[in-house]
Amino acid sequence: MKMLLTVEFPLEPFNSLVRSGKVGEVIGRILETIKPEAAYFTEQDGKRGGVFVVDVSTASAVPSLAEPFFLNFDACCKFRILMTPADLQQAGLAALGKTWG
Numbered sequence: 001m002k003m004l005l006t007v008e009f010p011l012e013p014f015n016s017l018v019r020s021g022k023v024g025e026v027i028g029r030i031l032e033t034i035k036p037e038a039a040y041f042t043e044q045d046g047k048r049g050g051v052f053v054v055d056v057s058t059a060s061a062v063p064s065l066a067e068p069f070f071l072n073f074d075a076c077c078k079f080r081i082l083m084t085p086a087d088l089q090q091a092g093l094a095a096l097g098k099t100w101g
Contacts, residue, residue: 007051
């Protein structure tokens with residue numbers, strides 16, 4: 001299942017890793033490990049952030065995606081399930097509307 005992983009990096013230890021020249025190496029290792037389908041770095045609420053599309057086969061895979069960010073950056077990670085238009089068409093919205101509308 002595709003999930004959107006958003007990561008918010010606090011200033012420390014990120015700043016220290018930038019100053020030491022190690023931040024690129026750490027991020028590179030994490031990306032090699034989690035193998036995102038897409039990866040973007042951006043600002044989130046005034047802090048450094050990342051947005052990644054990842055494949056999660058089981059719920060037990062979530063820690064392997066989040067822990068590298070937790071342990072290396074003290075980061076905050078959030079996961080959201082993603083649906084393609086085809087997934088949405090298979091969701092049975094018409095039947096749900098009849099049941100709950």
